Amino acid sequence: MIRVGVIGTGMIGQDHIRRMTTVLSGVRVTAVTDVDARVAAEVGGRIGAAVHATGAELIADPQVDAVVVCSWGPTHEEYVLASITAGKPVFCEKPLATTQEACLRIVEAEVAHGNRLVQVGYMRRYDFAYRQLKHALDSGQIGAPLLMHCAHRNASVPGHFQKEMSITDSAVHEIDMVRWMFGEEIAAVRVLVPRRNRHGGDLQDPLLLILEMAGGVLVDVEISVNIRYGYDIRGEIVGEDGTVALGVQNPIEVRREGRAGLPVPADWRERFLQAYDVEFQEWIHALAGGGQPLGPSSWDGYAAAVASDAGVEALRSGGRVPVVLAEQPKLYVAEVPA
Amino acid sequence: MIRVGVIGTGMIGQDHIRRMTTVLSGVRVTAVTDVDARVAAEVGGRIGAAVHATGAELIADPQVDAVVVCSWGPTHEEYVLASITAGKPVFCEKPLATTQEACLRIVEAEVAHGNRLVQVGYMRRYDFAYRQLKHALDSGQIGAPLLMHCAHRNASVPGHFQKEMSITDSAVHEIDMVRWMFGEEIAAVRVLVPRRNRHGGDLQDPLLLILEMAGGVLVDVEISVNIRYGYDIRGEIVGEDGTVALGVQNPIEVRREGRAGLPVPADWRERFLQAYDVEFQEWIHALAGGGQPLGPSSWDGYAAAVASDAGVEALRSGGRVPVVLAEQPKLYVAEVPA
Amino acid sequence: MIRVGVIGTGMIGQDHIRRMTTVLSGVRVTAVTDVDARVAAEVGGRIGAAVHATGAELIADPQVDAVVVCSWGPTHEEYVLASITAGKPVFCEKPLATTQEACLRIVEAEVAHGNRLVQVGYMRRYDFAYRQLKHALDSGQIGAPLLMHCAHRNASVPGHFQKEMSITDSAVHEIDMVRWMFGEEIAAVRVLVPRRNRHGGDLQDPLLLILEMAGGVLVDVEISVNIRYGYDIRGEIVGEDGTVALGVQNPIEVRREGRAGLPVPADWRERFLQAYDVEFQEWIHALAGGGQPLGPSSWDGYAAAVASDAGVEALRSGGRVPVVLAEQPKLYVAEVPA
Amino acid sequence: MIRVGVIGTGMIGQDHIRRMTTVLSGVRVTAVTDVDARVAAEVGGRIGAAVHATGAELIADPQVDAVVVCSWGPTHEEYVLASITAGKPVFCEKPLATTQEACLRIVEAEVAHGNRLVQVGYMRRYDFAYRQLKHALDSGQIGAPLLMHCAHRNASVPGHFQKEMSITDSAVHEIDMVRWMFGEEIAAVRVLVPRRNRHGGDLQDPLLLILEMAGGVLVDVEISVNIRYGYDIRGEIVGEDGTVALGVQNPIEVRREGRAGLPVPADWRERFLQAYDVEFQEWIHALAGGGQPLGPSSWDGYAAAVASDAGVEALRSGGRVPVVLAEQPKLYVAEVPA
Known part of the structure; x- marks a missing residue:
């Protein structure tokens, strides 16, 4: 039974708590915290979890085996780094951090730690249809890939949605997906x-994004x-x-x-x-088996941030913007083979 | 945490054990038994469950809150009746029992007990697409139902499959489904x-079955x-x-x-x-909430048996065979309103 | 250039005149007649065709190579028989005649004439999708047929629509189609x-019709x-x-x-x-080539009438009604091989 | 009855002759010619048409009301100009001419003539599905257009296919289609x-083409x-x-x-x-009615040539190439409203 502490009990945090409490096997939510102490107390009380005043306290709690970060984006770096320091596995909702520099600091901290602790919440990799798509591609039945056409459509967005968020919030899912699908960088x-x-x-x-994969596949989104x-x-x-x-999926x-x-x-x-259920279940199973998380890594979070930044710059400049990554540490090499 | 004892650790029993052990929330398998003691010991050992020599012992085990019956059909009646006698909730894989008389004995025992303990494993009611179908019907958007067209196709069947099993094993799923879908008897x-x-x-x-619903809807299967x-x-x-x-569902x-x-x-x-996951999860949630099971009841199991017997007779005689049920006890009235 | 006389210039007659005048190759409408002389005069005037007082006059017109009968059903027998007597090819909208006895008289007259002159307007045989269906069946890729499921749905019907017409007007299309599809009688x-x-x-x-084909295929409609x-x-x-x-055909x-x-x-x-365009074009091409019509024959019209009558009797009696046909003359044997 | 002369009796010419001879109404092929006199003689003999030694002779034939040009692309300009000079309607298979300059000379000749004589063979405008697409767009039900995604896939191409032909031969169909669909230039x-x-x-x-429409719609192909x-x-x-x-169209x-x-x-x-049948039938009907052709005009042929040239340059340069057209003569203004 993995004991999880949840930082951030807003809408997404509460949904993941519901998931871990009433849907999934092998997990218990033992601690919560939130910037709004009253909400944290209410949520924690309902499920019998400890309520901590700060994320740092929660991470330090010996009843917490693993941390789930669902707080406001700008706080992600601090909590993920603290979890690494504590040697505890941490599942961080996307984005891993709000700047590529912050993401790289997390990568470096994890590399210094020596093995993987971080998983980032890109859920498409857990969707049955995307997995079947990748399975069909990897089986070789359509040969080497040349192009991919994508569309990502939201009915509407909240009032606070900013121009760049079409890339940093929406397209970033395709950015992660194509890196995983083709096993190479953008x-x-x-x-x-x-x-x-x-x-x-x-x-x-x-917007129409054009992503050039390292191997020459062209993706329009x-x-x-x-x-x-x-x-x-x-x-x-x-x-x-x-x-x-x-495919078409109409019940x-x-x-x-x-x-x-x-x-x-x-x-x-x-x-x-x-996909969210599968994402968490596989994460829990990986931890329960004593192993490292197998899902999107901090390197994936960093690479998505760099490509997303390139997208924002391309939107501003109108031109083609290369994606320039730091050298990939060996810890992550197996995940996105060249 | 509901503690479940599983009677029958063959293919289906093992699959339900896997489900309760590694997929679902709020449940633990604490005891197993099987006619093949070696298989029971192997399965029980793997998950740390008590291994009982008989179903009766398992039902009596104070570490067992609820019973799951996955054994050979002819043994179902005995285990379900024993569970009722013990006052323990019991999930019985279909069929509830191998004759309508045996099903009726279970109904009567449950009625004598005074509230619902039995749920029968008709999983289609938990399938997302069938639920959407029922939801659309109940919403009134297509008006009163007149006809239903069904097909139930298996790629192949095992060598021991008997002529009548096309009805008693395959069509029985449609028999249960239409009773639930239209809320009335066949x-x-x-x-x-x-x-x-x-x-x-x-x-x-x-085969082509024609089911006449009590209200006049005609179903071909x-x-x-x-x-x-x-x-x-x-x-x-x-x-x-x-x-x-x-609808069409192609990933x-x-x-x-x-x-x-x-x-x-x-x-x-x-x-x-x-559908199996949802079926078990909802059963566990109902028990955990201290309530009665909400899924297919022993009355449903009985009514399916009678309709299935009518189908076998219709196959033999070539004629139209009425489905004659005992009077429905009040305990079950709400489930299939007239 | 085949010169056609059209008997009956109501809605369907006018549509076929439009088809032969502005869509199809190799045909000219040279004469028309209608029970309503004013309509006939108006239609004939528009296209420069002779206007006859009666069907008999039209059939006798030396400027008429072939006859199209679109008049009221009860008049079909008379015009078709007169065309046979005149030795002129005749395309008769369905039904061939309003009773099976009348249909049989037409069959006998044509047999006495010695070769095929009559084609009946069952247009489904000319629909691309039905032809592909038959082509797939005949190719053997799904093996020997066992069952067929059909639905025939009209949005609504006119006020004068009678109870039996669901069979004689609507289902008769499926009756003809399955005889053609499986190459055997009902x-x-x-x-x-x-x-x-x-x-x-x-x-x-x-209604739900069940058609038993001679070879054992069961069709529900x-x-x-x-x-x-x-x-x-x-x-x-x-x-x-x-x-x-x-299949699905959504432009x-x-x-x-x-x-x-x-x-x-x-x-x-x-x-x-x-399908209507193809039906007429193939009819015209067959005549232009000096040959006999290749489409639905008077035997097909007769067999459809007998099966349709059996359907009406089955609706009345609630029972299974055999379809009993006269012996098939050799003239038609090739069309529906046993 | 429109009497048509066909220049070029290769594969496409023979298909159009078949269409005009055995499928469509109101047309007769009265003359043919081909660079290979033997083929022309064979085809002409089969349908009883005059066989001319040259296109010029055919155009001058008083038995020819209208000309269809299916010869080798580099000869199109000569035959279309000669038809205009003779005041005869001319249907020219695409391309109208092999250079934009040649296309513009045709436009100017037609403008000098004073009314439309030329139609270019872009058949997609006659496809039922594309027409339904345009109808849905024009109905306003999806609001103002923003983007269009297209794919144009051929199973394979002949050995002589050149790099630029992916644009000049294949994409040119989308180039014409989007101009017609959105009623504006690229x-x-x-x-x-x-x-x-x-x-x-x-x-x-x-290749992935990106077309920017004058009004800002972006099209990827x-x-x-x-x-x-x-x-x-x-x-x-x-x-x-x-x-x-x-949509999906599977018979x-x-x-x-x-x-x-x-x-x-x-x-x-x-x-x-x-679509080919409809294209020719509508052309014939327009001529038979004494009017001008209503299909793709020489201006459309010219505009497609300029956009196609821009595409070829864009393929070479890798950059964004503007499409610069001559001023549109009034003769064509109604067709592609600003």
Whole structure:
């Protein structure tokens, strides 16, 4: 039974607590903390977990085997570094940290520690359909990949959504996904800018990202954050011998009033509900087996940050921006083979 | 934490043990038994559960809060009755018992006990797509139901499969599903017999069942147990204002060698993997909350047995066979409203 | 250039005149007649065709090489027999005649004439998708057929629609289609009756027909004539080695307001527009080549009438009604091989 | 009855002759010519058409009301100009001419003539699905367009296929289609180059074109000319209020050997068979009505040539190449409204 402490008991934190408390096997939430002490007390009280005044206290709690960080992005670096210092596994919701420099400091701390402790919350790698896509690619049945077409559509975004967040918050999922899918780094990023959607106000929405993979695969990604009809994620890989795409997944089809209607998920929670469950279950199983986490690493978090920064610069400049990474430490080499 | 004892550690029993041990929350397998003591010892040893010589011993074990029966069908009645006598909740894999008389004895024992202890393993009610189908029907968007078209196709069946099992083992899932879907009993059954599939040897395969619901809805069910291409389940309800059908669910689509190819599940385990997880999780949550099980009841098990027997008789006689049930005890009234 | 005379210039007649005048190659409409002389004069005037007072006059017109009969059903026998007597090819919209006895008189007249002159307007045999279905079946890729599931749904029917017309007008298309698809006669018919759709008033709607083919294939056909959402035709054949079904044909897919929407045809004209064109073009090409018509024969018209009558009797009696045909004359033997 | 003379009786010429001779209404092929006199004599003899030694002779033939040019591309300019000089309508297979300068000379000749005589063979505008796509866009149901995603995939290309032909022969169909779809000109072109498909030998295959429309819509087009699995054309428009895409069109679906298989067209002839018929039928109807052709004009041919040249330059330079057109003569203004 892995005993987990959760830092940050807002919407996502509470969802992960629900998951670990009522859905998954082999885990117990033993401690919580939040910047809003009242919320932390309420949540902790409900599940019988210790309530700590600070993240540092929670990390130090001997009843905490592993840490889950769901707090505000700017606090991630501090809690992840503290967990590494304490030698405790830490699952950090994306982003790993808000700057690539901070991400690199975490990578360096983990390398100094000597083995993997950090996992970053990129849940697409745990989605059944994406896994089938990767499985089909890796099986060789479509030959070597050449192109990938993606779309990432949100029905709408909150009022505080900033222009750059189409890249740093939305496209970053595709950035992580293609690194995992093709097992190689992104070499350069471009951002093309079409007409602006009036529903997006001042946002530059939609965007068309072009990601060049190190091996020459070209990925185009539509990012739309005001598509209105629902949440929609597409992916199709073009290989030398054929193609493979995310398929159609409609639990039901209704025919009435002149048309056949297929439901569309309302948001990412609905679309990736099971992926989150699998993500946490596999993390818990890896820790329970005494091993290191196998999911997205701090290197992945760092590489995503660098590519995402390149995307933001490409959006500003209109040009092609290379993605320049630090040398990859040996600790992470197996994960993204050249 | 619900402590479960498992009677029967064959393929299905081991799968449920895996589920309760490594997937689900709030449950622990504390005891096992099997007609093959060596298998029971091996399985029990692996998970640190007590190994009992008999089902009776296991049911009596104070470390067992609830019983899961996965043994050979003819033993179900004995273990379920013993669990009721012990006042312990019992999850019994289908069939509830091998005759309708035995099922009725269980119903009567449970009624005498005074509240629900028994749940029968009809997992389709937990499948996301079937639930969406029922949700669409209940929402009224297609109006009152008139017809339902179903197909139940198995790639192949084991050598010991008997002629009647197309009804008692396969169609019984549709029998339970339509009772739940329409909230009413089956009034009569017919079985129509087409040309025989040469791959089925002596089996009468396929079959076309016609189920008449009490309220007049007519359900046709193709049962094919040698369809060869995979496991395939269909359902479409025709209502006064439209239709709703199980949809297309393809995680991926591959295009190569002259066609677009969509994967088909190999068997029921692949198709209903998540339904089994949900089925057990909801059962555990209901027990953990101190309540009665909410899933298919012993009345459902009994009613399915009677309808299934009618189907076997209809196959033999070629005629329309009414489904005649005992009077429904009040304990179960809410579940299948008239 | 085949010169055609059209008897009956109502809605269907005018549509076929449009087809022969502005769409198809190798044909000219040289004469028309109608029970309503004013309509005939108007239509004939528009295209420069002779306007005759009676069908007999039109058939006798030396400027008429071939006759198209689109008049009221009860007049079909007279015009078809007169065309045979005149030795002129005649395309007769379905039904060939309104009783099986009348159909048989036509068969006998044609046999006495010595070669085929009559073609009946069953257009499904010319639909691209049905042809692909038959092609897949005949190729052997799904093995010998065992079952077929069909649905025939009309959005609504006119006020004068009678109870029996669900069989004689709607299901008769499936009756002809399965004879052609499987190359054998229908042996018996049953009609099962579910709850009545309130939108159908006094009609018994929907119906579930069960057709037994001579070789043992069983066909179930849902007939719904008030489905409201559009016109929808389904067909799936279950064979020993796999299945083949009419596929999904959506020219476009719209995503808005929470769902993906697929258009459904409004009626049979929209669904079978091209089939009608192909039907007439192939008929014209066969005549132009100096040969006999190759489409549905008067035997097909007769056999459909007998099976349709059996369906009406089955609806009345609730039982299984055998389809008893006269001996098939040699003239037609090649068409529906045993 | 329009009397047509066909210049060029190779594969495409013979297919159009078949179409005008045995499929379409209101047209007769009265004259043919070809650079290979023997082929012309053979084809002409078969259909009873005059065989001319040269295109000039054919155009001058008083039995020729309208000209169809299917000869080798470099000869198009000469024949189209001669037809204009003769005041005869001319249907010219794409390209209108092999250089934009030649296209502009044709535009100027037609403007000098005073009304439209020329139609260019861009058949996608006649495809039912593309028309439905445009209809949905024009209806306003998805709001103003922002993006369009296209793919144009050929199974393979002949040995003589040159690098630039991926743009000038394949992508030129999308170039014409988007001008028609959005009713505005292309402002600039980029070409992005992924890893090369080994099946393409020296070709740069696939390519990713980016077309910027004058109004800001951005179009990405995958051009793959060695996709191997068949011919596949995709299009999806993203608007402010939703999306609309070319749909799934599978006449049948076969389930066998572990998967559901959907046929893919082998080539463009199969995919666009009906579009060609409609294209010619509408052209003939327009001429028969005494009017001007309504299809793609010489201005469309010229504009496609300029955009295609920009694409070739963009492929060479790697940069963004503006599309600079001559001023549009009033004769064509209605067709592509600003």
